[in-house]
Structures are given as structure tokens and as C-alpha cells.
Amino acid sequence: MSFQTNTPQIQTQTSLSPASSKRHVGIFVFDGVQLLDVTGPAEVFHAAGYALNLYSPDGNDVTSSAGVRLAVHGAAVDAPVLDTLILAGSDTLPGSRSLLTALQPALLTLAKDARRIASICTGAFLLAEAGYLDGLKATTHWRFAPQLRLQYPRVAVQEDSIFIGSGRIFTSAGVTAGIDLALALVEEDHGAAAARDVARELVVFMRREGGQSQFASPGETQRTGDDGLRKILDAVRANPAAGHSVTDLAHRAGLSTRQLARKFQAEWGSPPAKVVAAVRVEAAREMLEAGHSVTSAAMRSGLGSDETLRRLFGATYGVAPGAYQKRFRSTGNWTT
Incomplete structure (x- = not known):
């Protein structure tokens, strides 16, 4: 997708003070990324007071699948040690082995020392390709869950789950489920009251009723x-x-x-x-x-x-x- 100067642009924080005590969240983005996979969790973490930056493989701005340009803080190699790494998804990831392979070096660089790693939607394919989901329960968008199971048989795919955590690895279901997962991570860090305040601010439920199968076609x-x-x-x-x-x-x-x-x-x-x-x-x-x-x-x-x-x-x-x-x-x- 070509870059257009007249596309809407989302700016994120472009500097982080070394003295800052805030937890640093990095969101890994690339051309064709699902916009809400990025902005949904970003709003949750921003509202909770985290330091937040976007990183791309080469440090260049990227254009989402919706045509919105995302201004990034830098390349994966320029990122500091992250508290939380968020891997956004894309409809093109599941069917593109070449894209999955091309994104691996940047992903591994960001993930190496991160305290925890979370995928949103089809970002689970990035984690699975890197071997992070081997032997773990994981979820992804309901439409791509059968493909994730077929493509990575060592992953125990849970099609109906909204999000799942195991150790430092977390995965969420499709698109808006990234908000649910982000709220759960805020709760893990700061308690239920803090997550509840964020949910109220964003006018979303702390926990939605039912699993993602109710959204399936x-x-x-x-x-x-x-x-x-x-x-x-x-x-x-x-x-x-x-x-x-x-x-x-x-x-x-x-x-x-x-x-x-x-x-x-x-x-x-x-x-x-x-x-x-x-x-x-x-x-x-x-x-x-x-x-x-x-x-x-x-x-x-x-x-x-x-x-x-x-x-x-x-x-x-x-x-x-x-x-x-x-x-x-x-x-x-x-x-x-």
C-alpha cells in the first residue's frame, strides 16, 4: 500500500524520559496492520498512564489496512527494554508465510527481554511462528482459529476464548478483544479498581458476557x-x-x-x-x-x-x- 500525505495520521508519544517510572508498552506495527488492534489497546494503556510507543521493522511509518498512516517512534532495534510488547494483527498474516518470516527478526528483537508479550487477533500467528505458543493454550480471531490450529499443531487453540494468558505470553481474540486483554493486563499490574476506572472512562465493560463464538458467522x-x-x-x-x-x-x-x-x-x-x-x-x-x-x-x-x-x-x-x-x-x- 502506498503512503499518502493526505491520509489521517495518528501520532504517538515520541520521547520517553529515562527517569520515567512508567511501564513502557511497545506496539509492533507493519504495513497492513489492523487499525483497531493498535488503537484499542493503546487507548487502554494511555488511559492507565503507561508510556506508549509504536515500533515498525525498519522505523518507517506504516499504513494500516484502513488506509490510516501510523507515525512510529522508531525501529525495533531502537526500542528500549519493554515492559509489555503488543503484537497487532492483520488479515494478511495468516495466509502469508513470507510476511510472517519477514517480521520475525524485528519481533524477536522486541520480545527478547520484554516482561510479557501479548498478541491481538491474528498477531497470534506471529507468536506461533516464533515458537512462543508451542505447548500453550492460545486464541485468535474466530475466523482464523481453524487455520492457526492447522498451521501450528503444537498450539492448543481455544476458539471461544476472549483472551488467554500463560506465564508471560497472552493472546486475545479478534479486534476489539484487544481492549478486553489490555484491561486485564492493567488489572494484573494495578488492580481491579484501576482497570475499572479505565473501562468507565472508555465506556466499555470490564468483562463481556460470553465467548467469541457468538460473533461467528x-x-x-x-x-x-x-x-x-x-x-x-x-x-x-x-x-x-x-x-x-x-x-x-x-x-x-x-x-x-x-x-x-x-x-x-x-x-x-x-x-x-x-x-x-x-x-x-x-x-x-x-x-x-x-x-x-x-x-x-x-x-x-x-x-x-x-x-x-x-x-x-x-x-x-x-x-x-x-x-x-x-x-x-x-x-x-x-x-x-
Whole structure:
């Protein structure tokens, strides 16, 4: 992406007094970085009184994926020893081995003596590439979680987590989850009262209800490359209230019930009935977003009762169906 002099520019603190007692937070940025991965945590740390600077691989300013130019303090090699290193993400990171490799020297320079390291969104791919996540639980944006697991099998990917910490390594889910993680780090340093003050100032919750699976697009949680299994699930999605017994599914697939069970177990680690229930919960979620009542969504999705919907919905998304509907059905009525 080319640099434009007329793009909006965000300036950060460009000097840090050697005598300063503030904790120094460095955010690692590069061309194509996700803007909110940078600005969300930055606002939290700034409000909490940390010294804050941006560092790029070569010290040059960078342009975010939104076209906003970010003025950096310097190159990675010029950074002092950091208290906290924040690795912002980018949609281009997961699919670009060359970019991941090119950013490693700067990352390792910044990370070597940092007290703690935290990735935001797909910044987890940078940590995984460097080996920092080997043997650890980690999270990333829900859309890229399957790819992180496939690309780095030694990482225990937790798709539904908002953030996870292990020792000095922290990872967060997608984009705005960086704010949640930053607040948790402030709390770790200064206590809950300080983090609460920052949350109030920024008008955000200290802790959001539920996991990030509630933000995932319908159909994302049961993806498959197996054409036969995909046809089975498409049939369930098309008419979730119909009967979808294991016998019915096996007949559609031209398999025995035992063969079908083995395929489901191999693909999703769950029996057919559990996967069908998951598809029905997704169908109920779409119905809630469309304005159906909990009772209507339960019946039309094939879950049958309000109680079953509430139980499975809560287990899947970590939030009650009614609360979810209030959050995701609409931005609200602007009339007064």
C-alpha cells in the first residue's frame, strides 16, 4: 500500500524520559496492520498512564489496512527494554508465510527481554511462528482459529476464548478483544479498581458476557471439506425442524450408522446427534436475529422447547438467547 500525505495520521508519544517510572508498552506495527488492534489497546494503556510507543521493522511509518498512516517512534532495534510488547494483527498474516518470516527478526528483537508479550487477533500467528505458543493454550480471531490450529499443531487453540494468558505470553481474540486483554493486563499490574476506572472512562465493560463464538458467522462452526458430510449438514440447515435421526442421516449419505458415526467423529470429534444439535442452535441464533421469540426459534430450529434452546445456546455461546437477541438483532431505535 502506498503512503499518502493526505491520509489521517495518528501520532504517538515520541520521547520517553529515562527517569520515567512508567511501564513502557511497545506496539509492533507493519504495513497492513489492523487499525483497531493498535488503537484499542493503546487507548487502554494511555488511559492507565503507561508510556506508549509504536515500533515498525525498519522505523518507517506504516499504513494500516484502513488506509490510516501510523507515525512510529522508531525501529525495533531502537526500542528500549519493554515492559509489555503488543503484537497487532492483520488479515494478511495468516495466509502469508513470507510476511510472517519477514517480521520475525524485528519481533524477536522486541520480545527478547520484554516482561510479557501479548498478541491481538491474528498477531497470534506471529507468536506461533516464533515458537512462543508451542505447548500453550492460545486464541485468535474466530475466523482464523481453524487455520492457526492447522498451521501450528503444537498450539492448543481455544476458539471461544476472549483472551488467554500463560506465564508471560497472552493472546486475545479478534479486534476489539484487544481492549478486553489490555484491561486485564492493567488489572494484573494495578488492580481491579484501576482497570475499572479505565473501562468507565472508555465506556466499555470490564468483562463481556460470553465467548467469541457468538460473533461467528452462521455455518462457521461446522465447516468441512467432505462433500458428503457437507450435503448432510446442508440438508439439516435447510430444514432444521425436520427429523434428522442418525438413521436418516446415514441413509442420505449411503452409509451405515456406524460408518457415519466414524466419519463425524473423525471430522468434528463429536457424534452425529451432537453436530445436528449444533446446527440447530445456529439456526435458532439466526431466527433470534431475525426477530423470532425464544419459543418460536426453539420450535422452528428443531430444538423443541425453550428450556432446550436456553441450555444449548448458553453452552454454545456463553450467553442466554434473550440477551443475545438484544445485542445482535439491531443497533436500536434512534428516535426519541
